[in-house]
Amino acid sequence: MxxxxxxxxxxxxxxxxxxxxxxxxxxxxxxxxxxxxxxxxxxxxxxxxxxxxxxxxxxxxxxxxxxxxxxxxxxxxWKNNPLLPQHPLGRAQSRFWARFSDDKLMPSIMSSYYSKGKEQEESVVQALDNLKLIEEQLNGKKFFGGDNIGFLDIVLGWLAHLPSLFAEITGLKLINAEKFPVLSEWVHNFYNHPAILDHWPPHDKMITKYRPVLNPIET
Structure with missing residues:
Protein backbone atom coordinates (compact mmCIF):
# COMPACT_ATOMS: atom_id res chain seq x y z
CA MET A 1 0.00 0.00 0.00
CA TRP A 78 12.87 7.48 5.82
CA LYS A 79 16.41 6.25 6.46
CA ASN A 80 17.93 6.92 3.04
CA ASN A 81 20.18 9.96 2.64
CA PRO A 82 20.38 10.70 6.41
CA LEU A 83 20.17 14.35 7.40
CA LEU A 84 21.26 14.35 11.04
CA PRO A 85 24.71 13.07 12.06
CA GLN A 86 24.82 9.50 13.27
CA HIS A 87 26.83 10.27 16.43
CA PRO A 88 24.80 11.60 19.40
CA LEU A 89 27.21 14.53 19.89
CA GLY A 90 26.89 15.58 16.27
CA ARG A 91 23.10 15.34 16.49
CA ALA A 92 23.05 17.45 19.64
CA GLN A 93 25.30 20.08 18.08
CA SER A 94 23.13 20.25 14.95
CA ARG A 95 20.04 20.77 17.10
CA PHE A 96 21.79 23.48 19.09
CA TRP A 97 22.79 25.47 16.01
CA ALA A 98 19.35 24.97 14.49
CA ARG A 99 17.82 26.65 17.55
CA PHE A 100 20.48 29.35 17.32
CA SER A 101 19.43 29.97 13.73
CA ASP A 102 15.78 30.41 14.58
CA ASP A 103 16.14 32.13 17.96
CA LYS A 104 19.15 34.41 17.39
CA LEU A 105 20.40 34.59 13.82
CA MET A 106 17.14 34.96 11.94
CA PRO A 107 15.68 37.66 14.25
CA SER A 108 18.90 39.70 14.09
CA ILE A 109 18.96 39.58 10.28
CA MET A 110 15.27 40.38 9.96
CA SER A 111 15.65 43.31 12.36
CA SER A 112 18.59 44.57 10.29
CA TYR A 113 16.22 45.04 7.37
CA TYR A 114 12.95 45.90 9.08
CA SER A 115 14.17 48.39 11.70
CA LYS A 116 15.49 51.94 11.41
CA GLY A 117 18.08 54.20 12.97
CA LYS A 118 19.94 53.08 16.07
CA GLU A 119 17.92 49.89 16.36
CA GLN A 120 18.96 48.93 12.86
CA GLU A 121 22.62 49.72 13.57
CA GLU A 122 22.56 47.51 16.65
CA SER A 123 20.81 44.74 14.74
CA VAL A 124 23.42 44.80 11.97
CA VAL A 125 26.23 44.44 14.51
CA GLN A 126 24.43 41.52 16.14
CA ALA A 127 23.67 39.91 12.79
CA LEU A 128 27.30 40.09 11.69
CA ASP A 129 28.44 38.59 15.00
CA ASN A 130 25.93 35.77 14.60
CA LEU A 131 26.97 35.15 11.01
CA LYS A 132 30.58 34.88 12.13
CA LEU A 133 29.60 32.17 14.61
CA ILE A 134 27.78 30.30 11.86
CA GLU A 135 30.71 30.56 9.46
CA GLU A 136 32.98 29.05 12.12
CA GLN A 137 30.77 25.97 12.19
CA LEU A 138 31.57 25.19 8.58
CA ASN A 139 35.21 24.69 9.54
CA GLY A 140 36.39 24.17 5.97
CA LYS A 141 33.57 21.81 5.00
CA LYS A 142 31.52 22.13 1.82
CA PHE A 143 28.28 21.81 3.78
CA PHE A 144 27.49 21.84 7.48
CA GLY A 145 26.68 18.15 6.98
CA GLY A 146 30.10 17.49 5.43
CA ASP A 147 30.24 16.52 1.77
CA ASN A 148 26.45 16.28 1.57
CA ILE A 149 23.58 18.54 2.57
CA GLY A 150 22.37 17.71 6.06
CA PHE A 151 19.92 18.84 8.72
CA LEU A 152 21.72 22.09 9.58
CA ASP A 153 22.16 23.05 5.93
CA ILE A 154 18.41 22.73 5.44
CA VAL A 155 17.65 24.74 8.57
CA LEU A 156 20.03 27.50 7.47
CA GLY A 157 18.98 27.30 3.83
CA TRP A 158 17.10 30.60 4.04
CA LEU A 159 20.54 32.26 4.38
CA ALA A 160 21.23 31.33 0.76
CA HIS A 161 18.22 33.31 -0.40
CA LEU A 162 16.62 35.97 1.81
CA PRO A 163 19.68 38.13 2.68
CA SER A 164 20.61 38.54 -0.99
CA LEU A 165 16.98 39.23 -1.89
CA PHE A 166 16.71 41.85 0.84
CA ALA A 167 20.05 43.34 -0.21
CA GLU A 168 18.71 43.74 -3.74
CA ILE A 169 15.76 45.71 -2.39
CA THR A 170 17.50 47.80 0.28
CA GLY A 171 21.18 47.99 -0.66
CA LEU A 172 22.25 46.52 2.68
CA LYS A 173 24.42 43.47 2.03
CA LEU A 174 25.28 41.41 5.11
CA ILE A 175 26.91 38.40 3.47
CA ASN A 176 29.74 38.93 1.01
CA ALA A 177 32.91 37.08 0.07
CA GLU A 178 35.14 39.64 1.78
CA LYS A 179 33.49 39.41 5.19
CA PHE A 180 32.42 35.77 5.04
CA PRO A 181 34.37 33.85 2.39
CA VAL A 182 33.50 30.39 3.72
CA LEU A 183 29.82 31.16 4.24
CA SER A 184 29.62 32.82 0.81
CA GLU A 185 30.96 29.65 -0.79
CA TRP A 186 28.38 27.63 1.14
CA VAL A 187 25.62 29.96 -0.10
CA HIS A 188 26.69 29.25 -3.69
CA ASN A 189 26.96 25.49 -3.13
CA PHE A 190 23.63 25.21 -1.34
CA TYR A 191 21.63 27.49 -3.63
CA ASN A 192 22.78 25.69 -6.76
CA HIS A 193 22.61 22.12 -5.46
CA PRO A 194 20.48 19.94 -7.79
CA ALA A 195 18.16 18.97 -4.93
CA ILE A 196 17.61 22.63 -4.00
CA LEU A 197 17.86 24.81 -7.10
CA ASP A 198 14.47 24.10 -8.66
CA HIS A 199 12.55 24.69 -5.44
CA TRP A 200 13.23 28.36 -4.71
CA PRO A 201 10.17 30.63 -4.86
CA PRO A 202 9.94 32.86 -7.97
CA HIS A 203 12.38 35.75 -7.67
CA ASP A 204 10.14 38.45 -9.13
CA LYS A 205 7.23 37.36 -6.97
CA MET A 206 9.43 37.54 -3.86
CA ILE A 207 10.60 41.05 -4.81
CA THR A 208 6.98 42.12 -5.20
CA LYS A 209 6.12 40.60 -1.83
CA TYR A 210 8.92 42.22 0.17
CA ARG A 211 9.59 45.53 -1.55
CA PRO A 212 6.59 47.33 0.01
CA VAL A 213 7.56 46.31 3.55
CA LEU A 214 11.30 47.00 3.38
CA ASN A 215 12.66 50.53 3.54
CA PRO A 216 15.49 51.20 1.08
CA ILE A 217 18.63 52.60 2.65
CA GLU A 218 19.29 56.20 1.64
CA THR A 219 22.55 56.81 -0.16
Missing part, protein backbone atom coordinates in the same frame (compact mmCIF):
# COMPACT_ATOMS: atom_id res chain seq x y z
CA UNK A 2 1.41 3.39 -1.01
CA UNK A 3 2.16 5.88 1.74
CA UNK A 4 0.14 9.07 1.89
CA UNK A 5 2.37 12.12 2.24
CA UNK A 6 0.96 15.63 2.00
CA UNK A 7 2.51 18.99 2.76
CA UNK A 8 0.48 22.05 3.71
CA UNK A 9 2.59 25.09 2.90
CA UNK A 10 2.67 28.56 1.40
CA UNK A 11 4.64 29.45 -1.72
CA UNK A 12 7.12 31.72 0.07
CA UNK A 13 7.48 30.31 3.61
CA UNK A 14 11.11 29.66 4.50
CA UNK A 15 9.94 27.13 7.09
CA UNK A 16 7.92 25.24 4.50
CA UNK A 17 10.91 25.23 2.13
CA UNK A 18 12.87 23.24 4.70
CA UNK A 19 10.37 20.43 4.41
CA UNK A 20 10.31 20.65 0.60
CA UNK A 21 14.10 20.30 0.50
CA UNK A 22 14.16 17.40 2.94
CA UNK A 23 11.47 15.49 1.06
CA UNK A 24 13.31 16.11 -2.20
CA UNK A 25 16.66 14.95 -0.80
CA UNK A 26 14.96 11.80 0.48
CA UNK A 27 13.21 11.26 -2.89
CA UNK A 28 9.80 11.11 -1.22
CA UNK A 29 6.71 11.54 -3.37
CA UNK A 30 4.20 13.92 -1.81
CA UNK A 31 1.22 16.12 -2.54
CA UNK A 32 1.46 19.87 -2.00
CA UNK A 33 -1.49 21.82 -0.63
CA UNK A 34 -0.93 25.57 -0.87
CA UNK A 35 -2.51 27.63 1.88
CA UNK A 36 -3.63 31.23 1.98
CA UNK A 37 -2.79 32.32 5.51
CA UNK A 38 -5.28 35.18 5.26
CA UNK A 39 -8.00 32.63 4.62
CA UNK A 40 -6.83 29.41 6.27
CA UNK A 41 -8.50 26.22 5.18
CA UNK A 42 -10.54 24.09 7.61
CA UNK A 43 -8.05 21.29 6.99
CA UNK A 44 -5.09 23.39 8.17
CA UNK A 45 -6.99 24.49 11.27
CA UNK A 46 -7.92 20.87 11.94
CA UNK A 47 -4.41 19.51 11.52
CA UNK A 48 -2.65 22.33 13.41
CA UNK A 49 -5.21 23.67 15.89
CA UNK A 50 -2.53 24.96 18.30
CA UNK A 51 -0.47 27.27 16.06
CA UNK A 52 -2.73 27.35 12.97
CA UNK A 53 0.23 27.80 10.64
CA UNK A 54 2.36 26.03 8.04
CA UNK A 55 4.16 23.82 7.41
CA UNK A 56 2.16 20.73 8.32
CA UNK A 57 3.23 17.31 7.06
CA UNK A 58 0.54 14.65 6.80
CA UNK A 59 1.85 11.09 6.84
CA UNK A 60 -0.79 8.39 6.46
CA UNK A 61 -3.41 10.73 7.88
CA UNK A 62 -1.38 11.86 10.90
CA UNK A 63 -0.18 15.49 11.15
CA UNK A 64 3.32 16.59 12.16
CA UNK A 65 3.78 20.32 12.82
CA UNK A 66 6.72 22.74 13.22
CA UNK A 67 9.52 22.61 10.66
CA UNK A 68 12.35 21.40 12.90
CA UNK A 69 10.19 18.60 14.29
CA UNK A 70 9.06 17.68 10.78
CA UNK A 71 12.68 17.46 9.60
CA UNK A 72 13.56 15.04 12.39
CA UNK A 73 10.42 13.01 11.71
CA UNK A 74 11.32 12.73 8.03
CA UNK A 75 14.87 11.66 8.90
CA UNK A 76 13.69 9.02 11.38
CA UNK A 77 10.96 7.68 9.10
Missing amino acids: AEEVKLYRTWSSRYSLRVVWALNIKHIQYETIHEDLKNKSPHLLHYNPVHKKVPVLIHNGKPICESLIILEYIDET
